Each structure stands twice: as C-alpha cells, then as structure tokens.
Amino acid sequence: MIIGVSGNIGAGKSSLAQILSETLGFEVVFEAVDENPYLVDFYKDMKRWAFHSQLFFLMKRFDFLKRVDSEGRVIIQDRTIYEDVNIFARNLWLLGHIDDRDWRLYKETFETISEHLKMPAGFVYIRCSVEILMKRISTRGRDYEASASVDYISSLNVLYDEWFNILEPARKIVIDGDHYDFVLSSNHRDTVIRQVSDFVSRLSAGVQAKLFE
Numbered sequence: 001m002i003i004g005v006s007g008n009i010g011a012g013k014s015s016l017a018q019i020l021s022e023t024l025g026f027e028v029v030f031e032a033v034d035e036n037p038y039l040v041d042f043y044k045d046m047k048r049w050a051f052h053s054q055l056f057f058l059m060k061r062f063d064f065l066k067r068v069d070s071e072g073r074v075i076i077q078d079r080t081i082y083e084d085v086n087i088f089a090r091n092l093w094l095l096g097h098i099d100d101r102d103w104r105l106y107k108e109t110f111e112t113i114s115e116h117l118k119m120p121a122g123f124v125y126i127r128c129s130v131e132i133l134m135k136r137i138s139t140r141g142r143d144y145e146a147s148a149s150v151d152y153i154s155s156l157n158v159l160y161d162e163w164f165n166i167l168e169p170a171r172k173i174v175i176d177g178d179h180y181d182f183v184l185s186s187n188h189r190d191t192v193i194r195q196v197s198d199f200v201s202r203l204s205a206g207v208q209a210k211l212f213e
Contacts (some may be wrong), residue, residue, distance in 0.1 A: 001116075002068070003200060004080035006164070007126035007177065008156050010136035015183050016126060016175075016192070017078045023193050024200075026074045032060045042143040050097040054089040054106065061114050074200060075169060080120055087111050087159045095155065121171070122203045124196055125164050128177035130154050173199040 003026070005013045014030055021028040033039065038053040061081040068075060085107070093103040128136075133153050137145050164172060175182075175192055182189040 001121035001203065002065075002075045003079055003196075003203075004077050004082075004120040004123045005126070006079060006083055006123050008128060008133055008153060008160055009145065010133040010140065010153075011126040011128045011177050012136070013078050013126060014184060016124070016196075017076045019182060019189060019193065020076050020196060022135050024074075024197055026076045026200075028076045029064055029068075031078045031079060032057070035060070040144045043147045046092065046097040047094075050089075050092040051102045051106065054084060054092065054098070055109070057084050057088070058106070058110060059112075062117070075205075077120065080123070081110075081114075081117070082119070083160075083163070086163045087156060091152075091155050091159055095152070122199060123164070123167060123172045124155070124175060124199070125160070125172060126175045126177040127161070127164075128157075130157055132178050133157070170202075 005017045005020075009015045017028045017030065020026050034055050034163075036046065036053060038049045038056055040054040042049040061079075061084060064077075065081065089098065089103070089106055093096045093100075093106075098106070129149060130153050134150060137148060137153075164174070173195060175195065180188040180192050182192040
C-alpha cells in the first residue's frame with residue numbers, strides 16, 4: 001500500500017520519508033523538486049509560471065502512480081497528487097496566480113487522470129506553525145524558496161488543515177511538527193517512528209480484513 005507523507009513547504013516530509021525508509025524498511029518515492037524546470041522561475045514570477053510548475057508536478061505524480069505496483073510492500077510517497085490539486089494549485093488560483101481558464105483546465109486534467117488512480121491507503125500529515133516553517137525554509141539552503149512570503153505559506157497552511165480535516169479519520173495521522181523534531185532529536189524520532197508504525201499496522205490490518213469480507 002501507499003502512504004502519503006503530507007505537509008507544507010519546510011515541514012520535513014522528505015526527512016521523515018527517509019527516516020521511515022531507513023528504520024522500517026519502507027520504500028520511498030521523493031518529490032521531483034529538482035526535476036521541475038519551472039520551479040526557480042516560479043518563485044521569481046509566480047503568476048507567469050504557476051500553471052506550468054503545477055502541471056509538471058501533477059504529471060510526474062500521475063506517472064509514478066500509474067506505474068507503481070505496491071502489492072506486498074509499503075511505499076512512502078513524499079507529497080501526493082491530492083495535495084497538488086487541493087492545496088498548491090488551488091492556492092495559486094485563489095491568489096490570482098493561476099487564472100480561471102487555466103484552473104478549469106488543470107482541474108479537468110486531474111479529473112480525467114484521477115479515474116485511473118487509487119487513493120493512498122493513508123496519510124501522515126506533519127502539521128507545523130507558520131513560524132516554524134519559515135525558520136526551516138530559511139535554513140535548509142534552497143535559494144529559490146527564500147522568496148516565499150509569510151502570506152503564501154500561511155495560505156497553504158489553511159488549505160492543508162481544511163483538506164486534512166475532511167479525510168476519513170481512519171486514513172490519517174497528524175504529527176505535531178512544532179513539538180517533535182524528528183531530525184535533531186533521537187527521542188522525538190523514536191516517538192514519531194512508533195506513531196507511524198502503529199498507524200501503518202492498523203491500515204494493514206484493515207486491508208487484510210477487507211480481503212476476507
């Protein structure tokens with residue numbers, strides 16, 4: 001089954017995905033950030049490049065999902081296609097960086113390809129305050145992200161909370177990213193690993209139960 005690791009820019013998704021891979025033996029698929037040829041330009045001029053950048057991420061994640069075979073294994077996905085649509089692209093449309101015509105095309109594209117997708121079995125959401133996110137963004141060395149404004153990160157946080165609140169309770173777990181520093185603290189890391197491991201075990205048990213219904 002596929003487990004999505006979700007969270008805002010700077011939440012620590014890639015770090016947690018790597019930790020889960022190393023400690024629990026899960027396979028991990030990282031977000032294709034460095035492959036996106038529009039991303040640097042996007043942060044310089046969001047209105048000009050927002051649609052191109054979001055369409056790239058949408059197609060990359062669809063390409064992964066149509067090819068992956070998760071039978072008999074757990075795959076950790078660093079951000080999911082559902083976040084692209086419900087949070088990042090939607091946010092850019094709400095901010096006026098994607099116009100109504102392109103937004104309709106984007107949604108129609110997703111709706112067409114989503115017919116061929118299987119939703120992840122569960123989602124791990126790393127919830128962080130804007131203050132913590134901005135601090136981490138400023139220290140992790142991606143120059144193009146330095147131009148991300150507090151308002152931009154704040155609006156993403158609002159949409160993340162709205163989206164996560166409507167997911168089925170059994171399909172989600174929230175990690176307090178302000179409290180648990182799973183990168184620098186071994187105690188915090190062990191706690192988070194245990195939380196995710198228990199969550200995946202519950203999901204796996206549910207999948208097995210459905211097979212025998």
